[in-house]
Amino acid sequence: MTRPDGAKEYRFFDHLGSSRAVLGINGFTYSDYAPFGGLLAGGTESRKGFIGKEKDRESDLRNHGVRLFDDEAGRFLSIDPLWEKYKLLTPYQYGANNPLMISDPDGMKLWLHKDDVKNPSPAFRKWYKEFKKAIKYLNSGKASGVLARLHKSKDVTYIRPTFSETRYEADKKTIYWSAEYGLRLSNGYTQTPALGLIHEGGHRALELEKTPEQMKELLEKSDNKFENKEEQQVYEKYENPAAVKLGEPLAPDHGGQIEETDGSDQRNPDMPVVTTVPLETLND
Known part of the structure; x- marks a missing residue:
């Protein structure tokens, strides 16, 4: 320069x-x-140093745009505006407490860097291993059809790791999938993280099937069990058929809480499990 x-x-x-x-x-x-951005002894920091953020010399804080950051404590000084999307993390945390892999440049959303895909970190490798295990599990029950359709579509769909609950963000065409957290339903049964991948894939598939006007109409129509008609169709067309094939419990409604499991194809062992007919007796 x-x-x-x-x-x-x-x-x-x-x-x-x-x-x-x-x-x-x-x-x-x-x-x-240091991992959270503190300048180590002997170093000389340029004006825009740690992740390109300028440090205020009077307050000794970094300005991340939305929030101020204390690199000595490794914490923001105010609550994350998007804290509801990261309920398992403290709203003052930086980079999901994993600053070697993740940066938080604006104090709001987390970003995985391209280098973590080209040269995967241990955390990313673990997530990807669980992702492949989830696909194998879904294929074993012939329940991955919606993902196959998304893969073949000319419209791109992104799948990325998340450190909280699995979700789909339509504006980014991205499914954020957790390999660790399944869903404990309102009736006490639990579903695997893999089935959550089908559910969010269903949101994307429905979006590709419908016109914007049709999607708007579905989202605006309320439903007693599933919040709105769009959610109802996701359950009826994608999640429920996959759950039956895999021998997983059906969701009675749109409620539930995320719950840690032993793997992407596992349920919480402390929760009851619904068994159905053997997988080999089911047709695609």
């Missing part, structure tokens, strides 16, 4: 976007950071 005085300097960044070294007319200057 060229400075206002015309001098050129070259900056070197790490996988999180933090400035780690600057080469200028006086040679190299280096910056080393």
Whole structure:
């Protein structure tokens, strides 16, 4: 880059976007950071250092746009505006308490970096291993049809890790899938994380099948059991048929709570399980 005085300097960044070294007319200057962004002894921080955020010299806080961040404590000073999407995490946390893999550049949403896919971290590898296990489990019951249709569609659908409940965000065309958390239904039974992947895939599939006007109409029509007609169709067309094939319990309504399981194809062992006919007797 060229400075206002015309001098050129070259900056070197790490996988999180933090400035780690600057080469200028006086040679190299280096910056080393603690996991949450505190400058380590001996380092010289550039104006925009840790993940490219400027540090206020008076308050000693970093401005992440929406919130101020204390890199010594590893915490924001105010509640996450999107705390409802990350209910399992403290609303003051930074990067799901995993700053080596995740950055939180605006104080709101978490971002997985491209380097974690090209050079996967242990956490991402674990998630991807569970994802493959979930697909194998769904295929074993011939229950992955909706995902196959999404895969073949000319319209792209993204699947990414999440650290809270599984969900679909239509504006991003993205299914955020948790490999650890299944759903404890309002009747006490539990469903696997894998079935949650089918449910959210159903939202995306329905979106591709319907016109925007039809989707708007479905979302606006209330339903006593499933909140609205769009949710009702997701259950009836996608989740329930898959649940029957897999021998999983049917949801009595749209209620329930996320619950940690022993794996993407497992239910909580402390919860009752519904058994149906053997998988080999079912047809696709």
